[in-house]
Structure formats: C-alpha cells, structure tokens
Amino acid sequence: MRDSRRARVVFGALLTAALVLITVGHRGGDSSVAGPLREFASTVFGTAERATTTVTAPVSRFFSMLGDAPGAKDRIEGLMKENARLKTKLAAADMNKGRAKELDRMLGLSGLGHYRVVPAQVIARRHTAGFEDSVEIDVGSRDGVRRDMTVLNGDGLVGRVLRTGPGTSTVVLLTDPGSLAGARLEGGNELGVVSGLGENGRGGNLIRLRLLDSTAPLKRGRRIVSFGSQNGTPYAPGVPIGEIERVDVTPGELTRTAYARPYADFTALDVVGVVVRAPDRDPRDSVLPGEPRKAVPGKKDQAKDKQKDPHKEKQKAQRRDQAESRDPAGQVNEPDPAAEPRQSEGRD
Secondary structure, three states, X not given: OHHHHHHHHHHHXXXXXXXXXXXXXXXXXXXXXXXXXXXXXXXXXXXXXXXXXXXXXXXXXXXXXXXXXXXXXXXXXXXXXXXXXXXXXXXXXXXXXXXXXXXXHHHHHHHHHOOEEEEEEEEEEEOOOOXXXXXXXXXXXXXXXXXXXXEEOOOOEEEEEEEEOOOOEEEEEOOOOOOEEEEEEOOOOOEXXXXXXXXXXXXXXXXXXXXXXXXXXXXXXXXEEEOOOHHHOOOOOOOEEEEEEEEEOOOOOOOEEEEEEEOOOOOXXXXXXXXXXXXXXXXXXXXXXXXOOOOOOOHHHHHHHHOOOHHHHHHHHHHHHHHHOEOOOOOEOOOOOOHHHHHHHHHO
C-alpha cells in the first residue's frame, strides 16, 4: 500500500515537471531556459535512437525480406522464363539463317541443271521395312511429289522418293544397301552402278561404284554424276554424286570396283529438293562443283626468282660448257692453243 502511494507521488511529480517544461518552452522559445534542456534531451535521445536503429535495422530488413520473398521468387521465375524464351528465339534465328543458306545452295544447283524442284525439309529419320537408311520429309502428294522422284540438296544426289502421303514422303538415301543408281564418270561415257554400303560405309558416308567396262581407266579423284533414267525417274541425269576415294584392283573380273565419298553429307541432312521435272537435255558435267585451282606463285616468289645469285649462275654456265665440250668417249675437247694465233694472223 505504501509502495503504491509512493509510485503515484513520483508519477505526479514527473507529470507536473513535464507540463511546466512544455509551457515554459512554448512561451520562451529558443531563448528560454528550456533551450539547453531541449538540446540536452535531443542529444541524449538522438544517440539512443541511433543506437537502437543500428541494432534493430538488420532485424527489420530480415523480416522485410521474409515478407517480400514470395514476390521476389515470382520475379526470378519470370526472368528465368524470359531468358529461356530469348535463348530459344536466338537459336531459331540461327537455325533459320542456316536453312536459308542451304536453300539458296540447293536452288542454285537446281537452276544450274534446269531441275524443277519442290523444296522440303527433313523432319525425321526412318527405319523402313527392307531399307536401313531413309528419312521423312515434309512434302507429299498435294505438293506434286510422286513415287520414284529424285531427291537432291545443295551438294548433290540424296536419294529417291519411296512412298508419299498427303503431306509427307519417305525418301530412301543413296547410302542404303538396297539403293541402286546409274552413274557416269566425269568427262567420258564410262557407265556404272552406284550402290550404298549402309553401316559398312565408314559411318554411312561411302558408296560403291561398279564400272561395267573392266578396261576403263579408273583412278582416285575422278568424279561421278548420275546417268539418269527414262523420264527422269527414279533418277534425273547429271546430278553430282561424289568423288572416287579408293579403287579395288581384281584381275579377271568383268567389272571394276571403286569406293566414292558422296558430296552430300548424309549425317546432317536438313533442306532438300524433290525433282518434280527433269531437264529436257542432260546437263552432263555442268552441275559438278568447280575443281580447286592450282597454286599460282605470288609476286614475292616471282621477285625471288628474278634475284638470282650471279656467282651461282656463272658456275652453272661453266658446267654446261664443260658438258657440251666432251666427246662421245667422255674426254674433254680442249681447244688447240695454236689455233687462235693462226686465226688472228688470218684476220690481220
């Protein structure tokens, strides 16, 4: 009871002192006696406030982060999705650039050989019954594609159409063991048959050539084009096939065998063209890629040839004169020392 009464007295005294200070400060302004008291209180309480803020600020930020965590997670997920979308868009743009280049090359080859083609894209690799190497393309009968039409790309012969649907077709590749195509050697009329080797063709990228004439010249580096079929089906004439890499020599056989590397890369087929109309005339070798040019000496090499050592040239000339002065027996024909005076006397 005594403690409660004392507490009330202390509280009342403090309240009275506070009211007095407020009244004096309000009436006296900065010049009143309360000015120094206010400054002292400001300093004491300001220091206490700064100390309190230093201690409690990390805690406040932590609880603020906890409150903002769901929103931050949503923003991060949104940024990750946007990043993935941009990467996909960039990859698609690069792919479209590559396909545009392949399309230009294919159309260039077709125009050079006067082949009328329907552009297509390889959409799947197929394992068709009876064939090992075949692909699916995204054009079909409603695009004018029919069975046994030639398929090529910007490099050369790819294969032939096996069957068609309304919007897709199956193409048997030239590398398939069951694929056969008439072929002709560049620069002549030597005929043969090209067949695929499948998995035995060094990664599916070698083919076999059998020449019908066993005496025909056949060597590494010679190039092959398609011989063509009646009405251009299944193979149009003059389409580049490949280059001979190895020749097998087997005496006594009626045919000669060689192995060629096709121009088309069958491991990376994308844009192709279906020949819906073959040219009226055989383009022969005009569609083959240009042969590499021989190296021509540059200006520096020509300048080096001109700047020859005079001493070495003189020695070469002396050796040539000595060689010419030898008789058939190998003896050196030395000049008669008395001959020159007689000649000089005669001239006098």
